[in-house]
Amino acid sequence: MTDPTPSTTIQDVARHAGVSIATVSRVLNGTAPVIPSTAARVQQAIRELQYVPRTAARVLARRRTDTIGLLLPEISGAFFSPMLRGIEAGVRESGYALLIYATQRAADAPLYRPLGDHNTDGLLVFTDSMDDDDIVRLHRAGFPLVLLHQTPPDGVDIPVVTIENKDGAFKLVEHIIVEHGRRRIGFLRGPERHEDSAWRERGYLEALAAYDIPFDPGLVAYGEFDEQAAAVAINQWLLDGVEFDAVFTGDDDAAMGVLHALRRGGRRVPEDVAVIGFDDVPFAPYVSPPLTTVRAPTEQIGREAVRQLVRVISGEPVVPLTLLPTELVIRNSCGCP
Amino acid sequence: MTDPTPSTTIQDVARHAGVSIATVSRVLNGTAPVIPSTAARVQQAIRELQYVPRTAARVLARRRTDTIGLLLPEISGAFFSPMLRGIEAGVRESGYALLIYATQRAADAPLYRPLGDHNTDGLLVFTDSMDDDDIVRLHRAGFPLVLLHQTPPDGVDIPVVTIENKDGAFKLVEHIIVEHGRRRIGFLRGPERHEDSAWRERGYLEALAAYDIPFDPGLVAYGEFDEQAAAVAINQWLLDGVEFDAVFTGDDDAAMGVLHALRRGGRRVPEDVAVIGFDDVPFAPYVSPPLTTVRAPTEQIGREAVRQLVRVISGEPVVPLTLLPTELVIRNSCGCP
DNA sequence: CTGAAAGCGCTTACAG
DNA sequence: CTGAAAGCGCTTACAG
Numbered sequence: 001m002t003d004p005t006p007s008t009t010i011q012d013v014a015r016h017a018g019v020s021i022a023t024v025s026r027v028l029n030g031t032a033p034v035i036p037s038t039a040a041r042v043q044q045a046i047r048e049l050q051y052v053p054r055t056a057a058r059v060l061a062r063r064r065t066d067t068i069g070l071l072l073p074e075i076s077g078a079f080f081s082p083m084l085r086g087i088e089a090g091v092r093e094s095g096y097a098l099l100i101y102a103t104q105r106a107a108d109a110p111l112y113r114p115l116g117d118h119n120t121d122g123l124l125v126f127t128d129s130m131d132d133d134d135i136v137r138l139h140r141a142g143f144p145l146v147l148l149h150q151t152p153p154d155g156v157d158i159p160v161v162t163i164e165n166k167d168g169a170f171k172l173v174e175h176i177i178v179e180h181g182r183r184r185i186g187f188l189r190g191p192e193r194h195e196d197s198a199w200r201e202r203g204y205l206e207a208l209a210a211y212d213i214p215f216d217p218g219l220v221a222y223g224e225f226d227e228q229a230a231a232v233a234i235n236q237w238l239l240d241g242v243e244f245d246a247v248f249t250g251d252d253d254a255a256m257g258v259l260h261a262l263r264r265g266g267r268r269v270p271e272d273v274a275v276i277g278f279d280d281v282p283f284a285p286y287v288s289p290p291l292t293t294v295r296a297p298t299e300q301i302g303r304e305a306v307r308q309l310v311r312v313i314s315g316e317p318v319v320p321l322t323l324l325p326t327e328l329v330i331r332n333s334c335g336c337p
Numbered sequence: 338m339t340d341p342t343p344s345t346t347i348q349d350v351a352r353h354a355g356v357s358i359a360t361v362s363r364v365l366n367g368t369a370p371v372i373p374s375t376a377a378r379v380q381q382a383i384r385e386l387q388y389v390p391r392t393a394a395r396v397l398a399r400r401r402t403d404t405i406g407l408l409l410p411e412i413s414g415a416f417f418s419p420m421l422r423g424i425e426a427g428v429r430e431s432g433y434a435l436l437i438y439a440t441q442r443a444a445d446a447p448l449y450r451p452l453g454d455h456n457t458d459g460l461l462v463f464t465d466s467m468d469d470d471d472i473v474r475l476h477r478a479g480f481p482l483v484l485l486h487q488t489p490p491d492g493v494d495i496p497v498v499t500i501e502n503k504d505g506a507f508k509l510v511e512h513i514i515v516e517h518g519r520r521r522i523g524f525l526r527g528p529e530r531h532e533d534s535a536w537r538e539r540g541y542l543e544a545l546a547a548y549d550i551p552f553d554p555g556l557v558a559y560g561e562f563d564e565q566a567a568a569v570a571i572n573q574w575l576l577d578g579v580e581f582d583a584v585f586t587g588d589d590d591a592a593m594g595v596l597h598a599l600r601r602g603g604r605r606v607p608e609d610v611a612v613i614g615f616d617d618v619p620f621a622p623y624v625s626p627p628l629t630t631v632r633a634p635t636e637q638i639g640r641e642a643v644r645q646l647v648r649v650i651s652g653e654p655v656v657p658l659t660l661l662p663t664e665l666v667i668r669n670s671c672g673c674p
Numbered sequence: 675c676t677g678a679a680a681g682c683g684c685t686t687a688c689a690g
Numbered sequence: 691c692t693g694a695a696a697g698c699g700c701t702t703a704c705a706g
Contacts, residue, residue: 356692356693357692357693357694358693359692359693359694359695360691360692360693363691363692369691369692370691371691371692372691372692375691375692394698396698397697397698397699397700398697398698399698400698
């Protein structure tokens with residue numbers, strides 16, 4: 001009945017096993033050969049005392065934290081859950097711990113506080129969670145970084161893991177033009193600095209151009225990748241009497257708000273207005289009508305980003321740009337049966 | 338142009354400011370009075386050198402980690418996103434860092450590895466992520482714990498933050514009995530050890546009893562709080578010719594699978610089968626038909642749990658049981674117009 | 675193969 | 691108000 005004193009230390013183990021702390025450390029880390037019988041005694045002592053090495057002491061001595069940081073602008077919507085799941089999986093595979101901080105869009109915190117080289121070995125930086133100056137500074141200082149859904153500032157060479165936005169958006173918009181004859185197609189932008197949004201907008205513009213549909217700036221508004229904001233934008237169009245027969249909502253979260261606003265405004269989807277989203281979040285098949293959208297491999301993105309970061313940390317060669325493909329998912333909100 | 342050497346240390350700052358490291362530490366932490374002019378010099382040096390104290394060194398010296406751990410069985414479904422958001426918010430308020438680990442239901446890891454007193458000051462333990470023996474052991478060892486959606490093992494006295502499950506389930510089932518005359522009401526259980534599920538089942542049973550509806554074990558199956566599993570369960574009932582005119586799906590994620598399976602099986606919702614969920618996740622209003630469910634204040638739960646844990650850590654008195662109320666949300670899947 | 679000792683970068687009594 | 695020094699709990703050359 002040895003009771004689990006929370007403060008068991010390597011000294012205790014050494015004493016208990018009748019060896020030096022160096023030896024305990026060696027069997028703990030397999031960092032040097034130890035006579036089997038001695039090792040066994042140490043293992044035994046570790047078990048009996050329920051010894052667990054203090055992370056801080058290891059970190060300090062080794063000068064590595066074995067933890068990865070994740071910087072997000074926020075945690076909301078249906079989008080982050082799969083991404084977190086992927087990141088968690090990646091982190092587990094590679095034996096790192098995961099520290100999370102949501103910057104709250106304000107980029108409020110003075111960077112170094114929450115997450116940095118003082119408490120992590122590297123950072124996963126999601127778009128819109130850290131400004132370019134800081135990214136450049138950290139990278140220049142040699143700190144491992146991987147960017148998620150974001151390309152690096154000019155001139156710096158940081159690995160990126162993201163999805164094919166433009167292509168997906170193009171095909172999606174093309175679909176409602178070609179198959180459903182829509183020509184007054186609205187677009188709802190995501191958050192200002194959110195790079196996915198910019199690419200999706202380009203896909204939208206290129207699709208219009210490809211089919212000789214003149215661009216009407218009055219058909220672009222801010223949906224913020226957010227249900228509420230998207231609903232507000234659509235309500236405004238309805239009030240203003242803007243004519244439109246389709247909306248590319250920017251992402252699926254915004255699509256919810258659009259469907260809602262349209263229904264309350266007495267517009268039928270897809271008869272009066274076709275609605276198309278982006279991401280293919282889990283509930284997309286279940287809304288009414290089932291949402292036509294673009295599938296983004298969000299969980300894979302998270303997992304792959306961790307893998308790349310681990311390679312950066314250990315100095316292995318990395319893939320500078322991982323661009324995961326997206327795929328059109330045709331359901332009914334576009335007008336297909 | 339002092340460049341940001343990543344390895345700036347308290348020594349460097351001290352030298353730069355012409356003081357001892359003790360003084361630097363004092364202005365850093367405000368832990369003892371320092372002559373203003375000296376303090377200013379130190380601040381200056383900190384700024385110029387872009388000094389950030391190594392977390393590991395602080396932790397080791399202070400014997401506190403200033404971080405909180407979160408143990409989850411998994412990260413999936415629409416449920417965890419609001420909870421994480423609440424926890425993140427709580428953690429930010431209180432100045433702690435957040436370390437997350439998903440045990441993957443297998444309780445695979447030997448507990449101490451991922452999260453414990455070696456790297457956190459306390460743990461938030463979500464139901465089904467740690468077995469009772471370990472909970473008891475940690476608690477006996479004096480390690481701060483708060484349980485989420487889970488009551489403690491017998492005899493130990495650990496703060497709990499959870500929601501009113503039974504009451505919500507009762508009212509929900511009562512609603513479809515009283516208002517919609519349903520009597521063949523199926524129930525889909527959540528994961529085996531998931532405590533919410535057990536309470537919801539009790540609410541279900543009590544509602545049946547209250548209205549003299551005999552309990553039919555053939556109307557209980559496993560939905561696992563999961564879309565796929567729920568769909569499989571319903572398909573099975575359909576195949577077996579089980580008669581039912583309503584399904585209490587356990588949670589909203591499972592409700593999606595149920596709606597899907599029912600549609601493919603040619604059953605109309607709510608005409609043939611009423612469907613009711615639990616949680617009121619963000620997409621619940623947007624499925625077809627809009628889901629009648631019970632609203633769980635999931636984000637608040639997360640935030641409140643952190644608050645309680647912080648109190649435990651600092652030895653302040655805590656609320657032993659925080660039971661947040663739930664609320665019926667009537668939409669259309671129950672049969673209401 | 676194993677131990678004594680220095681060192682990782684801080685905090686905090688203890689003197690002054 | 692400030693500094694010298696011990697100590698937090700490990701790892702890792704350096705000897706042997």
